[in-house]
Amino acid sequence: MNFAESLKMATKTLSANKLRSGLTMLGIIIGNASVIAMVGIGEGAQKYVNGQLQDLGPNVLFVVPGNREARQLGDLDIPRTLVLADAKAIATQVPSVAAVAAEKSTQGIVNYRNRNTSTSITGTTQGFLNVRNFEVAQGRFLDDLDERSNRLVAVIGSTLAERLFDNESPLGKQVRIKGITFEIIGVLEKKGSSLGLDYDDSVMIPITTLTSRLVGRTSPYGIEVGFISISAVSQEAMETAEFQITNLLRLRHRITAGDDFYIQSQDTLLDIANTVTGALTLMLAAIASISLFVGGIGIMNIMLVSVRERTQEIGLRKAIGASPKDILSQFLIEAVILSALGGLIGTAFGAGGIFLIAAISPFEAGVSVSAVVVAVGVSGSIGLFFGVVPARQAAKLDPIVALRSA
Amino acid sequence: MSPLIQFRNIAKVYGTGNTEVRALWDVNMTIDSGEYCSIMGPSGSGKSTAMNMIGCLDQPTAGEYFFDGQNVAKLAEDELAHIRNRKIGFVFQQFHLLPHLTALENVEQPMMYAGVSSSQRQKRAIAALEQVGLGNRVNNRPNQLSGGQQQRVAIARAIVNNPLLILADEPTGALDTQTTQDVINIFSELNKSGITVVMVTHEPEVARLTNRIIWFRDGEVLNHHLAPEELASVTAMPV
Ligand SMILES: Nc1ncnc2c1ncn2[C@@H]1O[C@H](COP(=O)(O)OP(=O)(O)OP(=O)(O)O)[C@@H](O)[C@H]1O
């Protein structure tokens, strides 16, 4: 019997018992839908994180306190050796660097008249605008003088400005930050959040003011910073910049072995993020695969029942000339149709689920073609794999016993 | 006439020791091409066992079976399937039609294993159904047909690949007198067209219509050249 005929025959048999076929497929449908959805979510998360990182700009480097290896091993005891003077030194002594900003932030209440809100308070320097690619919408940004004189001035993010001031212009207004009065000198252009940092919803003050008035000195070496962000003069200069900064800081910190800082670029961050989200995707897919596997066992179960129920049919088919191979392929094809069709339907549901998730979350919808091909292929093979045992049982049936079982 | 079926010292034994059952024991018989014969005997005497063996569905425990000149014991599973498909047509007491298929589709089944094209299958299946008088019932499913009609569909299925031999195990066992007559008439017609017909029956009236009766008892052939008119003498025998 040729393949097309077998296919037609199997379809006929399966549609003769639609309810059972449907229920058998359900396991595979659910399994496949979850694989597609989970992989989709994983990849969506990956794209989301990548997008966020790309927002940082291609030329940006971060100098972060602590030893890379130690931090990767979970050491939370970060040395307090990275200070504002380091940032100044980088700005003045490293030629491949275009702009430098130091940042340190804290959380606190900001109030204006009777309104108050808890937000992040970032102490930074003049370089922030250039390095992080911000524009000032109104007024001006913090400058060197503000910094040197520990002035009580603040630049406010657009979201926070709306919350505190509605339609009023914030410029020149007095706000209280952690109980200390600051004057608003500027408003930032809206930019959106990046890597969980939402500058639109924060207020920026000179880093010197932050240290002297809000958090106090925390380091014996100077004004401690959370991290230093640097933009290199060009993408090609990144490596040079990284090398020069490393040397400079080692010199300044008198390091002979084991750095107390490390430098991250967008690329290294992307690598880390991809490792994490890749592992996440893999884990989700693995969990979902279990349900696919269970669906396969469901198919095997039903096919075994079906072989038992259809012993007479099998006996008859053998009597009229079906070879064991014919019987084997008949049952295998039925199992594969069930699983592959279930796989297709499950894929459709999974894709639907992804678009639903995309509609209610920041993740992009992404049904990858490869995931669909793999899922349908895998569920088809699952049918093949789990169909073998019942099909062989059918093929081996003794026709006489089978015919007698009336 | 050349021999179509030859049993040489055939034995079929089930189980061992205390539970040993000699379903067939030292059976020798020959059925020639073109014969029309019945197999009779008490229940449990080995008639069905012999039929299964003739039909290449079963292998003997001992002895040799030649079908159409071939030693069946030497054939592989696929070759046996091929013989059943092309040379033998089975008719069973319980019809064994596939319930989810129409009469036409049921009759098409053996041709599917023979690799006949779809259009040819349909043509030949309709012809076979017409031959058994069911040309107007091709699209009915088994549960829409009477017992006699179902058995005629089964006969159409048995003949559709132009076999040498029809094997019918109690084909009228589930039928009433009138439909029994119809079915036997079809067998007679088929035999006249040259097909060898071997039929197991419990009914002397049916056996009497065939040309030879083979009598089984306790797994042995007592008498394999019984003329129909001698039947009365055998039924009188202690069984
Ligand atoms: N698979 C088997 N295992 C054990 N014994 C069997 C098996 N098949 C048949 N037998 C035995 O072989 C003997 C012959 O059985 P068979 O079915 O050939 O009888 P029969 O003449 O067709 O009887 P009936 O007229 O009732 O159909 C019986 O005693 C039966 O119990």
Ligand SMILES: [Mg+2]
């Ligand atoms: Mg019997």
